[in-house]
Amino acid sequence: MTQSTTMPEVAARASEVWKVYGTGEAQVHALRGVSADFQRGRYTAIMGPSGSGKSTLMHCLAGLDTVSAGQVSIGDTVVTGLGDAGLTKLRREKIGFIFQQFNLLPTLTADENILLPLAIAGRKPDKEWYDIVLDTVGLRDRLQHRPTELSGGQQQRVACARALVSRPEVIFADEPTGNLDSRSSTEVLKFLQRSVREFGQTIVMVTHDPAAASYADRVVFLADGQIVDELTGPTPDAVLDKMRNMDRIQAEAADRAAENGGADV
Template identity: 70%
Template sequence: MTSTAINASPAVAAGEVTKVYGSGDAAVHALRGVSVGFAHGAFTAIMGPSGSGKSTLMHCLAGLDTVDGGSVSLGQVELTRLNDRQLTQLRRDRFGFIFQSFNLLPTLTAEQNIRLPLDLAGRRRDQLWMDKVVGALGLRDRLSHRPSELSGGQQQRVACARALIHQPEVIFADEPTGNLDSRSGGEVLGFLRSSVREMGQTIVMVTHDPVAASYADRVVFLRDGRITGEMYRPTPDSVLDALKRLEA
């Protein structure tokens, strides 16, 4: 097994994680003993061919899916030892999520959508932090608009603000620019990049796009449920070459 080196104190880590869907002849081994750590204050992209296990790995790291073997840890907390209630609370309080579909509530304004994680948790809003996030995303003049009154790029920026509003330890982004044009996608990725540099955010992103991956500090590559390598300071061309080698 090839695995990436785990940071001495990663924000989130997988240790020998296995995941199997189905059984018998129909069994699909999505993850085959994956060990990998994701550093604090870093932007990491997970890439691989279709069916490589990249989305499964992210879902297991985020506590959205269970593992069949191994462990997942957030700092000193082992997710695989938590019950459903504890896991739900951890996801709510310590993780942020950005998905390809924006998942905004259509009846709420942009501001209400952004505040939703705080409202659900019964937490008070930090107005200074709210102003900083909204300003960084260029949403000040869009807060009273409902999703139907926003462009796709604006909706995804609202989703980014919602993911950040409770100051999570890790943000998981699953193909966050998949429904956006190149300009809107670049704006969202630029913000994610700046949130790492300026706010110390930790981001783990699944993507199939070499351009999106080039915004990351590091790219982890999977194939057939195993980690095959990693790359630091990626460029679109270097990522594309690595993917071609994986698929060869």
């Protein structure tokens, strides 16, 4: 009798993903056969040196960039090969975005910015969920303020609430604390962590900051377009140690690939 094992649901998946820019001598391999699963209800950070491919991987997962080879999926939707209409629907219904630059519309209030994705989709907010998001983001008394009347941390929390309000399958965050001071960064990171732990949200975050990565459940490390290591239950010191030893890790990954007949890590 075979005993069944329940596997965690996958919110996003990369399968043997390659991304190549340019041709001939100018050709750059940004991703080299990357395969990774991102489980639902988990907080994953992606780290690596500059030029390692971390932002490229996130952009390919989110359908913001196309892959040269391999396959990307969000939930049960295969992203690879979708046309413009399919990608627009996917981003509208299944994906939330948080960017370093906030990307709030200056003429809209905080409340209007939060609800903008739903308004564009012609959907009304779930009031109970919206109230939960507002209480979590802690900006009820600032909802009628425009972005210029908010601090950087408050603007980013508005952007976080905007990403959450449609209850997407996965939220992609690209250096979400890159423009914030340490106090505001902590506020935003705690908010993201709480959205995962209390509300089951899925977050994939690109960051260069070991302290920011320590809020995640898991850290995936890239170097030269390949996944070379990962860490669960990260601490700032453990993440920093991994980053300091990236050259050694990269060399070990190359040795393993050679032993496996040239297969990518």
